[in-house]
Amino acid sequence: MSNGTRVLKALRRSTLQAIPTLGVILVLNFFLLRLAPGDAAEVMAGEQGVATEESMAAMRKLFGLDIPVLDQFVAYINNLLHFSLGYSPRYGMQVEDLIAQRLPGSILLMGVALVFALGIGIFIGTVMARYVGRLPDRILSVVSLVFYSVPGFWIGLMMVVLFSVTLGWLPSGSDQTIGADYSGLEWLWDRVSHLILPALSLSLVFIAIYARLTRASMLESQGQDYVRTAAAKGLSPRAITFRHVLRNALLPVTTMAGLHFGTLLGGAVVVETVFSWPGLGRLAFESIMRRDFNVLLGILLLSSILVMIANVITDLVQAWLDPRIEVR
Amino acid sequence: MATTLLEVENLTVRFPRLAAVQDLSFSVGVGETLAIVGESGSGKSITALALMRLVPPPGRITGGSIRFDGRELTALPDAAMRKVRGAEIAMIFQEPMTSLNPVLTIGRQIGETVRLHEGVSRRIARARAIELLDLVRIPEPHRRVDDYPHQLSGGMRQRVMIAMAVICRPKLLIADEPTTALDVTIQAQVLALLDNLRRELSMGLLLITHDLGIVGQWADRVVVMYASRKVEEGSPDAILDAPWHPYTQGLMAASPRHAGDLHYRRTPLVEIPGSITSAFGETGCPFVPRCALAEARCREVVPPPLSLGDHLVACVRHDPFKEAADVALAG
Ligand SMILES: Nc1ncnc2c1ncn2[C@@H]1O[C@H](COP(=O)(O)OP(=O)(O)OP(=O)(O)O)[C@@H](O)[C@H]1O
Ligand SMILES: [Mg+2]
Numbered sequence: 001m002s003n004g005t006r007v008l009k010a011l012r013r014s015t016l017q018a019i020p021t022l023g024v025i026l027v028l029n030f031f032l033l034r035l036a037p038g039d040a041a042e043v044m045a046g047e048q049g050v051a052t053e054e055s056m057a058a059m060r061k062l063f064g065l066d067i068p069v070l071d072q073f074v075a076y077i078n079n080l081l082h083f084s085l086g087y088s089p090r091y092g093m094q095v096e097d098l099i100a101q102r103l104p105g106s107i108l109l110m111g112v113a114l115v116f117a118l119g120i121g122i123f124i125g126t127v128m129a130r131y132v133g134r135l136p137d138r139i140l141s142v143v144s145l146v147f148y149s150v151p152g153f154w155i156g157l158m159m160v161v162l163f164s165v166t167l168g169w170l171p172s173g174s175d176q177t178i179g180a181d182y183s184g185l186e187w188l189w190d191r192v193s194h195l196i197l198p199a200l201s202l203s204l205v206f207i208a209i210y211a212r213l214t215r216a217s218m219l220e221s222q223g224q225d226y227v228r229t230a231a232a233k234g235l236s237p238r239a240i241t242f243r244h245v246l247r248n249a250l251l252p253v254t255t256m257a258g259l260h261f262g263t264l265l266g267g268a269v270v271v272e273t274v275f276s277w278p279g280l281g282r283l284a285f286e287s288i289m290r291r292d293f294n295v296l297l298g299i300l301l302l303s304s305i306l307v308m309i310a311n312v313i314t315d316l317v318q319a320w321l322d323p324r325i326e327v328r
Numbered sequence: 329m330a331t332t333l334l335e336v337e338n339l340t341v342r343f344p345r346l347a348a349v350q351d352l353s354f355s356v357g358v359g360e361t362l363a364i365v366g367e368s369g370s371g372k373s374i375t376a377l378a379l380m381r382l383v384p385p386p387g388r389i390t391g392g393s394i395r396f397d398g399r400e401l402t403a404l405p406d407a408a409m410r411k412v413r414g415a416e417i418a419m420i421f422q423e424p425m426t427s428l429n430p431v432l433t434i435g436r437q438i439g440e441t442v443r444l445h446e447g448v449s450r451r452i453a454r455a456r457a458i459e460l461l462d463l464v465r466i467p468e469p470h471r472r473v474d475d476y477p478h479q480l481s482g483g484m485r486q487r488v489m490i491a492m493a494v495i496c497r498p499k500l501l502i503a504d505e506p507t508t509a510l511d512v513t514i515q516a517q518v519l520a521l522l523d524n525l526r527r528e529l530s531m532g533l534l535l536i537t538h539d540l541g542i543v544g545q546w547a548d549r550v551v552v553m554y555a556s557r558k559v560e561e562g563s564p565d566a567i568l569d570a571p572w573h574p575y576t577q578g579l580m581a582a583s584p585r586h587a588g589d590l591h592y593r594r595t596p597l598v599e600i601p602g603s604i605t606s607a608f609g610e611t612g613c614p615f616v617p618r619c620a621l622a623e624a625r626c627r628e629v630v631p632p633p634l635s636l637g638d639h640l641v642a643c644v645r646h647d648p649f650k651e652a653a654d655v656a657l658a659g
Binding site: 224225226228229230231232233234235236239243244247248251321322323324 | 380382410411412413414415418419421423426427428429430431432433440441444445476478489492
């Protein structure tokens with residue numbers, strides 16, 4: 001079976017499996033959120049400091065909170081079937097429009113963080129495996145242990161202190177300089193410089209994980225018989241590492257990266273809040289505080305879909321990397 | 329004998345806690361098949377790897393010389409040694425199941441050797457790989473070239489290993505127990521294939537095995553190793569019909585194909601008692617702990633090799649000249 005058909009088969013299987021999962025997630029999210037104390041009307045009333053029975057009732061009616069929960073659910077599903085995620089009175093717009101505004105920011109941040117995590121992690125892991133037991137390995141082991149054990153947002157804050165406050169090299173928040181009218185390269189550097197710190201703090205813990213994982217699985221692959229075969233062909237140590245060892249060693253790393261996508265989303269909530277990055281994570285945080293269930297449900301649903309897409313991509317990468325994965 | 333291709337003298341390979349090969353000397357002529365036999369742990373594989381300078385660390389070659397085709401391999405710089413591996417000396421391993429990379433097609437793995445040593449394009453390498461698959465008699469090579477190792481049987485994988493090894497027409501092919509992992513019917517096919525290739529490509533063949541049964545049919549000369557040393561060397565006829573060393577006699581008696589022969593009735597061994605590990609770290613002949621004929625002087629020094637004609641033995645009990653005289657007197 002060729003590489004192409006294997007990958008296509010993997011794609012079809014994963015997509016079919018995703019549909020029922022999505023249904024279950026939807027039901028669970030909807031009813032779990034109703035268990036949280038308070039609702040949007042109470043929060044708003046609290047913020048305004050005055051609340052009469054009548055105004056509360058009016059707000060609940062406006063938000064659609066005055067009907068029984070089951071009816072709310074039916075209404076929500078009905079909305080979904082019409083490709084609508086409902087309305088957010090707080091933001092005064094359709095939830096899907098709100099999410100569409102914030103999604104690119106999050107995707108950008110998470111994508112760059114993932115590239116950092118995999119790129120830097122695999123590179124460090126490869127170096128550690130090449131120099132196992134020697135100085136580079138020892139130093140990098142300690143560094144990765146630190147990254148692993150210290151919370152990402154704390155390192156993020158420390159980097160803000162160092163690079164933004166003390167050195168003044170990089171901005172400390174937002175995704176671009178507000179009010180600036182850059183173009184061309186200037187614009188690009190403005191965006192990139194805003195991205196570096198949040199993406200790094202989001203990826204540090206994953207860099208550490210992938211580095212250690214790559215190191216371990218490279219060491220395991222290095223002892224395999226096919227590595228000896230490659231050496232007997234006359235390949236240089238470098239060619240052996242890149243052509244024979246690394247590809248086998250990457251299999252467990254891609255599995256892990258796929259599983260970590262959900263964790264990465266969770267991390268994005270914290271990092272976006274710390275760096276006031278306009279993304280879904282911060283939106284989720286705000287809507288929890290405001291009991292803005294429609295927004296929250298929309299974000300949760302979208303996150304589930306993102307995680308599933310990530311799983312599909314993981315499956316595809318695996319099927320592509322490992323010919324032994326036979327797709328049923 | 330044909331001109332010498334490989335000449336090994338007093339080769340010694342040490343690991344921190346043991347010597348895997350000691351004082352080993354042998355030679356392989358152009359187009360000749362030399363068999364190295366010995367039971368598990370006697371140092372056969374380490375010898376083979378030493379010839380390729382691929383002894384796994386912390387093991388290393390600590391003495392002796394390996395002269396190959398006019399060069400001293402032990403003194404060659406790493407880069408020059410890499411040019412020898414795969415191109416001039418190639419090796420086939422014992423485990424066809426794990427010796428191929430599971431994530432690369434066999435075509436790429438076979439072609440990799442020519443691409444490396446002859447710098448040909450990917451397309452030509454692929455064409456050569458198909459040619460070689462055909463040469464090692466894999467059916468439908470055009471289709472098989474894109475297969476992954478897990479799609480092939482053990483026998484086919486060993487053929488792929490062989491194709492990979494001979495694609496650059498090496499002068500010497502080392503086959504380390506090429507058939508041990510295969511079932512009997514396939515063993516004979518693979519050995520016949522190796523023998524054909526040896527003739528067609530006029531390679532020297534170093535055939536490592538622990539099966540004395542295949543030696544008579546395929547080898548020109550035989551070296552018997554025991555506990556890191558050579559204990560006997562000779563033509564297959566001499567080794568099979570009239571072994572001198574008690575260990576070789578024991579091996580013969582333990583080999584099902586020869587156990588019935590009358591020759592070995594005089595040896596009290598059916599199964600060689602003890603195990604090879606008991607031999608390390610002692611003085612004197614390494615076989616003493618398991619030898620039924622051992623006497624006091626056997627424990628004093630490692631017996632020096634003695635030879636008569638091209639038959640050589642390292643056993644103090646066995647003076648070839650005395651034996652020859654006995655035979656002459658009896659006859
Ligand atoms: N990596 C290693 N580290 C330490 N000792 C080793 C290593 N590899 C081999 N040895 C030792 O070297 C000796 C010779 O091993 P070798 O693999 O050459 O045996 P062999 O004759 O090929 O046996 P087999 O028939 O089982 O393949 C053995 O005592 C073995 O324990
Ligand atoms: Mg061996």
